[in-house]
Amino acid sequence: ExxxxxxxxxxxxxxxxxxxxxxxxxxxxxxxxxxxxxxxxxxxxxxxxxxxxxxxxxxxxxxxxxxxxxxxxxxxxxxxxxxxxxxxxxxxxxxxxxxxxxxxxxxxxxxxxxxxxxxxxxxxxxxxxxxxRKGGKKGLKPTLSFGGGSYGTINGSATLSGSSEHAWFNLGIIGSDSNCFNACKCSFSAGCFTVEPD
The missing domain is CATH 2.170.130.10 (TonB-dependent receptor, plug domain)
Known part of the structure; x- marks a missing residue:
């Protein structure tokens, strides 16, 4: 079955x-x-x-x-x-x-x-x-993705997978970066009198 x-x-x-x-x-x-x-x-x-x-x-x-x-x-x-x-x-x-x-x-x-x-x-x-993830059975399989958002946030990935009769492989590179935001920007209203970058 x-x-x-x-x-x-x-x-x-x-x-x-x-x-x-x-x-x-x-x-x-x-x-x-x-x-x-x-x-x-x-x-x-x-x-x-x-x-x-x-x-x-x-x-x-x-x-x-x-x-x-x-x-x-x-x-x-x-x-x-x-x-x-x-x-x-x-x-x-x-x-x-x-x-x-x-x-x-x-x-x-x-x-x-x-x-x-x-x-x-x-x-x-x-x-x-x-x-x-493992290599597929039908030759090489590439994937690619990118994304972004607020505070200068970017991310991306690229992978390549494949296989033969006796082995498989999956290679990938992935990265992300962001400027984020600071917890304190020397604001009197927030009760913070210094710049504290994060």
């Missing part, structure tokens, strides 16, 4: 084996590439907002430390994997998802609930696994 993967996504993270999402006993959410493009999310935290059981805390604008709380557990009790490899920071101790480009993501699997028996002590609250 042929499986429609858009309607019945296959989940790997819940049991470390291929399994249809509807057949797994775990509480699972799958964000597909179609979902990502439909939402037009600019960051991983944008994708995770509104997912049941996940709270996202951000210390500022884009690029600032973002922490995840899954089912009420601490932020260091959520294991984040990228293609099966643990993702973490040596300085903050958290998974720095704010720096991972959405353009390179194929899908995200979120498994809520304890998974320590499969993944170790970091998976008390659950596991979030990011799968990167």
């Amino acid at each position: 042929e499986i429609n993967y858009l309607e019945n996504p296959v989940v790997v993270t819940a049991s470390r084996t291929d399994q249809a999402a509807e057949d797994t006993l775990a509480s699972v959410t799958v964000i597909t590439r179609t979902d990502i493009e439909r939402q037009q999310a600019r960051s991983v935290q944008d994708l995770l907002h509104g997912i049941a059981g996940i709270n996202v805390a951000n210390t500022g604008g884009p690029g600032k430390l973002t922490t995840l709380f899954l089912r009420g557990t601490e932020s260091d009790h959520v294991l984040v994997l990228v293609d099966g490899i643990r993702m973490g920071s040596a300085t903050s101790g958290f998974s720095e998802i704010q720096n991972y480009p959405v353009e390179l993501i194929d899908r995200i699997e979120i498994v809520r609930g304890p998974r320590s028996s499969l993944y170790g002590p970091e998976a008390v609250g659950g596991v979030i696994q990011i799968f990167t």
